[in-house]
Amino acid sequence: MDDRVRRHAEILVDDCADVQPGDMVQIRASKEAEDLVVALYERLGEVGARPTLTWGLARAARAYNRAMDVDDYETKAHELAAMEETDVVFLIGGSGNAFESSDVPPEKSQAASRARGPILEERLGKRWVITQHPTPAAAQKAEMSTAAYEEFVYDAINKDWDEQREFQSQLVELLDPADEVRVVSGDTTDVTMSVAGMDAANDWGTKNMPAGEVFTCPVPDSVEGEVLFDKPLIRAGKEIQGAWLEFEDGEVVDFAADQNEDALEGILNTDEGSRRLGELGIGMNRDIDRFTYNMLFDEKMGDTVHMAVGGAIEECVPEGQPLNESATHVDMIVDMSEDSYIEIDGEIVQRNGTFKFEDGFEE
Numbered sequence: 001m002d003d004r005v006r007r008h009a010e011i012l013v014d015d016c017a018d019v020q021p022g023d024m025v026q027i028r029a030s031k032e033a034e035d036l037v038v039a040l041y042e043r044l045g046e047v048g049a050r051p052t053l054t055w056g057l058a059r060a061a062r063a064y065n066r067a068m069d070v071d072d073y074e075t076k077a078h079e080l081a082a083m084e085e086t087d088v089v090f091l092i093g094g095s096g097n098a099f100e101s102s103d104v105p106p107e108k109s110q111a112a113s114r115a116r117g118p119i120l121e122e123r124l125g126k127r128w129v130i131t132q133h134p135t136p137a138a139a140q141k142a143e144m145s146t147a148a149y150e151e152f153v154y155d156a157i158n159k160d161w162d163e164q165r166e167f168q169s170q171l172v173e174l175l176d177p178a179d180e181v182r183v184v185s186g187d188t189t190d191v192t193m194s195v196a197g198m199d200a201a202n203d204w205g206t207k208n209m210p211a212g213e214v215f216t217c218p219v220p221d222s223v224e225g226e227v228l229f230d231k232p233l234i235r236a237g238k239e240i241q242g243a244w245l246e247f248e249d250g251e252v253v254d255f256a257a258d259q260n261e262d263a264l265e266g267i268l269n270t271d272e273g274s275r276r277l278g279e280l281g282i283g284m285n286r287d288i289d290r291f292t293y294n295m296l297f298d299e300k301m302g303d304t305v306h307m308a309v310g311g312a313i314e315e316c317v318p319e320g321q322p323l324n325e326s327a328t329h330v331d332m333i334v335d336m337s338e339d340s341y342i343e344i345d346g347e348i349v350q351r352n353g354t355f356k357f358e359d360g361f362e363e
Contacts, residue, residue: 001035004154008131008209009039011157013047016129016205017088021048024085028054029092033133036092049088058100062237065104065112073111075118083122093296094133098141102237106266109236113270117327124314131157131209132296142292149292156210156287156297164212165204168284170357171214171349175200178344181218181280183227183305185340191225191247191307193218193280199316212285212300217316218277220324221250227307231291231298231333238263239293243332245309251275252309267309273326279308279316281331282342282350295331303337303353 013019025044029037037053044051083089101109132138132153139149175181179196183189198217205211229243242258252275257264268275285300292298299306310326317323336342342350354361 001039004150004158005035005039005133006042007158008036008133008154009043011205012040012090012129012131012209013043013049015161016207016209017090017127019044019047019049019088019127023047023049023087025049025051025088025090026054026082026086027051027090027092028056029090029133030056030058030095030135032096032135032137033092033094036094036131036133040090052082056095058095058097062101062104065101065108068108068111070105070107070111073108073115075115080119080122083119083126086123086126089123089126089128091128091130092133093131093294094135094138096135096137098137098234098293099237099239104236106236106262110266110270114327120311120327129207129209130296132294138292138294142290142294144292152290152292153210153297156212156285156300159287161205161211164285165202168202168204168212168214171282171284171355172200172202174344174349175214175216175282180345182343183280183334183336183340184343185228185230185334185336186338188228188230188244189226189334189340191223191227193224193277194222195219195280197318197321199318201313201316208296208300210285210288210297210300212288212302213281213283213306215279215281215313215316217312217324218280219250220276220312220322223247223250223277227332227334229307229332230335231304232259232293233295233330233332234293235263235267235330240264247277250277267328267330270310270328271326273324274310274328274330276309276324276326277307278310278312278324278326278329279306279331281306281308284355295333298333299331301333303335305334305336305342306331307334308332 310329
């Protein structure tokens with residue numbers, strides 16, 4: 001087995017999730033990620049944990065959702081019960097076809113998201129990690145050779161995370177006590193939001209691998225302005241391009257997309273909370289230096305900002321602060337590399353992708 005795969009498994013088990021003897025562990029993965037699953041089982045056996053495995057078969061999920069009646073979706077009680085008894089969850093991306101569910105009707109995708117809501121809420125209270133195994137399909141989507149894509153993935157994962165944590169802590173120190181954030185990019189994005197009373201989190205490898213972002217939650221009714229998400233995203237097997245949202249009093253009041261606007265509308269219509277922002281994230285992983293159509297990587301790029309409609313991240317919302325609740329959480333990316341800046345309480349802290357604590361920052 002490739003030593004990089006074993007190292008990936010060690011990082012997940014030892015550093016990200018801190019798996020302990022006797023921990024009940026769930027692994028959900030595609031068949032294409034079998035090498036990483038095997039390496040995980042090996043490391044979990046050495047630790048003395050208790051893993052179970054669910055293969056995420058995209059073709060089977062497509063067949064099921066196309067056959068289901070939209071009114072028949074409900075939370076799977078046995079899956080919820082299993083999650084309640086779980087200590088650690090590993091979610092491993094790496095499917096053979098990112099567009100397998102592209103012909104599932106949006107209203108069924110929405111219904112499935114609502115049904116999964118209680119399971120998602122339960123999972124978020126566990127130790128969980130989302131990661132990616134490099135596959136030829138992902139390499140093809142990124143327009144890279146398989147070997148080059150593998151190197152890209154492992155460069156983003158197998159790095160000095162203590163050093164990354166210290167680098168990102170400089171932004172946490174600016175964002176954590178802040179009252180207001182403004183994000184401006186060209187003449188298409190100008191949005192402000194209150195983050196007063198919210199906590200800023202340093203993602204250096206405890207939830208996502210690769211990690212590399214600082215994030216917080218907006219006060220739900222505070223978001224004002226418009227945002228053009230100029231990087232595409234794939235959702236429910238559809239590529240959404242040129243997503244544009246307009247906010248008033250925290251809620252999306254208008255929207256558009258250059259491609260698959262119906263998929264964007266489906267996201268926004270999931271439930272009441274899906275028309276509000278649940279996250280503001282700022283990418284800081286400099287080893288992710290290109291867009292690859294994989295949100296786990298793309299949202300960490302050092303010259304991007306991402307915002308998620310839907311559920312807020314509870315670790316950023318102290319008790320007594322308003323928490324946006326939704327069965328969905330969908331990240332979308334703004335390119336901040338040119339003609340852009342981030343303001344925190346009126347002070348520019350990033351210009352054209354460069355932070356004020358980095359060399360090359362322009363006042």
